[in-house]
Amino acid sequence: MEHIVIVGNGIAGVTLARHIRKKSDAKITIVSSENEYFFSRTALMYVFMGHMKFEHTQSYENDFWKKNKINLLQGLVTTVLTASKEIVLSNNDTIKFDKLVLATGSKPNKYGWPGQDLKGVTGLYHKKDLENLEEWAPQTKRAVIVGGGLIGIELAEMLRSRDIPVTFLVREKTFWGSVLPFGESQMINRHILEHHIDLRLGTNLVEILSDEKGHVKGIVTDKGETIDCEIVGLTAGVSPNIDFLKDSGIELNKGVKVNRYLETNIADIYAIGDCAEQHEGIDLRRPIEAVWYTGRMMGETLAQTLTGNPTEYKPGHWFNSAKFLDIEYQTYGWVWANPKENEVHFYWEHHKGKKAIRISFDKESRTFLGINTFGIRMRHAFFDKVLTDKQTVDFVISHLKDANFDPEFFTSYESEIQKQFADQFVGVKKT
Numbered sequence: 001m002e003h004i005v006i007v008g009n010g011i012a013g014v015t016l017a018r019h020i021r022k023k024s025d026a027k028i029t030i031v032s033s034e035n036e037y038f039f040s041r042t043a044l045m046y047v048f049m050g051h052m053k054f055e056h057t058q059s060y061e062n063d064f065w066k067k068n069k070i071n072l073l074q075g076l077v078t079t080v081l082t083a084s085k086e087i088v089l090s091n092n093d094t095i096k097f098d099k100l101v102l103a104t105g106s107k108p109n110k111y112g113w114p115g116q117d118l119k120g121v122t123g124l125y126h127k128k129d130l131e132n133l134e135e136w137a138p139q140t141k142r143a144v145i146v147g148g149g150l151i152g153i154e155l156a157e158m159l160r161s162r163d164i165p166v167t168f169l170v171r172e173k174t175f176w177g178s179v180l181p182f183g184e185s186q187m188i189n190r191h192i193l194e195h196h197i198d199l200r201l202g203t204n205l206v207e208i209l210s211d212e213k214g215h216v217k218g219i220v221t222d223k224g225e226t227i228d229c230e231i232v233g234l235t236a237g238v239s240p241n242i243d244f245l246k247d248s249g250i251e252l253n254k255g256v257k258v259n260r261y262l263e264t265n266i267a268d269i270y271a272i273g274d275c276a277e278q279h280e281g282i283d284l285r286r287p288i289e290a291v292w293y294t295g296r297m298m299g300e301t302l303a304q305t306l307t308g309n310p311t312e313y314k315p316g317h318w319f320n321s322a323k324f325l326d327i328e329y330q331t332y333g334w335v336w337a338n339p340k341e342n343e344v345h346f347y348w349e350h351h352k353g354k355k356a357i358r359i360s361f362d363k364e365s366r367t368f369l370g371i372n373t374f375g376i377r378m379r380h381a382f383f384d385k386v387l388t389d390k391q392t393v394d395f396v397i398s399h400l401k402d403a404n405f406d407p408e409f410f411t412s413y414e415s416e417i418q419k420q421f422a423d424q425f426v427g428v429k430k431t
């Protein structure tokens with residue numbers, strides 16, 4: 001019987017295993033080091049904030065795996081021997097495979113800062129990070145977070161939920177300025193400050209200082225300031241967790257290089273999820289996509305291929321969602337921080353500064369290209385269809401009611417948005 005070995009029990013690896021099992025009796029083994037069972041990484045913050053217990057982040061009963069004949073092995077893979085089709089674990093056990101799937105996820109970036117390995121310094125990625133934060137939080141008078149993206153703001157919210165003062169160092173001049181256009185980025189800056197987070201824009205970490213016991217006692221910024229703190233959160237992005245593959249002969253760049261079928265350069269070895277890197281990004285997507293739903297889609301897609309139905313990975317239209325403290329964010333299609341030459345942006349912000357919409361469209365054809373929403377929850381299916389049908393911005397503006405979930409939306413905001421759009425853009429076909 002064919003043996004499929006999957007390294008990593010995150011969303012990518014377990015989705016793959018479940019979908020193979022639906023169609024095949026192959027022997028399946030998942031080897032993963034962090035935790036015996038799959039859990040939702042995106043829910044870690046809610047465990048720290050006391051909204052749920054860690055057990056509730058596990059979406060399957062523990063006996064699910066046995067019932068579905070998916071063998072789980074907790075262990076760290078240190079080597080892949082491609083010629084003999086074996087993996088080696090840190091305890092020197094070896095496992096033979098017919099097919100191997102690498103689904104090893106990401107790790108937080110560390111840029112060689114002095115002191116980055118001290119006690120009290122952590123990323124926010126692994127279960128262990130949460131356990132460390134639990135241990136250190138009670139003794140913490142201030143935390144410093146380095147890196148202004150989605151994970152940094154989550155960590156700030158977590159620490160503030162325990163009344164720990166937080167200083168937030170953001171290299172850019174405005175929060176998540178490489179992704180968010182200026183208007184929304186400014187809105188989030190204000191929101192962060194309202195939450196009593198000490199936001200330092202345009203500020204870099206230079207060094208992390210140690211006390212005599214090897215624990216963090218402060219940091220130094222590139223403005224020459226020393227800030228006393230007991231926790232340093234490093235949230236300057238993530239990168240694929242693939243160091244153990246360096247000498248394997250599997251083609252690597254930042255991630256494990258794969259083609260559209262998620263195959264590596266070595267026959268019968270595949271990669272999915274955060275650790276996979278497309279040779280070229282699909283459509284306008286990045287070659288590496290460290291997001292939950294693409295890991296799930298890659299798992300579903302590869303399951304087809306491994307059960308006799310070779311299938312290309314086609315992720316469809318880009319979308320993403322996140323939360324900036326109390327403000328929910330969604331994005332569908334492409335809205336760049338700065339419009340490209342053929343693009344125009346329409347931006348509406350509610351006067352209270354907690355809701356906003358930005359729509360990007362083509363200035364010649366008026367084709368809708370993408371939308372960012374803040375504090376307004378939109379319908380995925382609506383925008384998926386609009387993008388597929390290549391509808392115009394005028395269609396979207398006149399169908400805002402169908403696009404959003406909020407029954408109060410029309411009376412509260414829709415007419416204001418439509419009026420502003422009409423004032424700015426109706427009749428303006430070309431610039």
Ligand SMILES: Cc1cc2nc3c(=O)[nH]c(=O)nc-3n(C[C@H](O)[C@H](O)[C@H](O)COP(=O)(O)OP(=O)(O)OC[C@H]3O[C@@H](n4cnc5c(N)ncnc54)[C@H](O)[C@@H]3O)c2cc1C
Nearest residue numbers: 008010011012032033034076077104105273274290291292
């Ligand atoms: C705090 C946080 C919040 C997030 N919020 C969102 C969100 O709101 N929306 C969104 O789309 N995405 C979010 N993400 C990203 C999302 O969680 C990841 O894209 C997703 O979990 C990646 O899944 P994966 O299966 O590729 O890898 P992972 O979930 O990283 O799983 C890989 C597993 O493989 C194990 N492993 C690695 N190397 C080895 C080895 N050599 N041997 C054995 N085991 C190994 C790892 O320990 C890990 O458990 C968030 C991430 C974090 C950290």
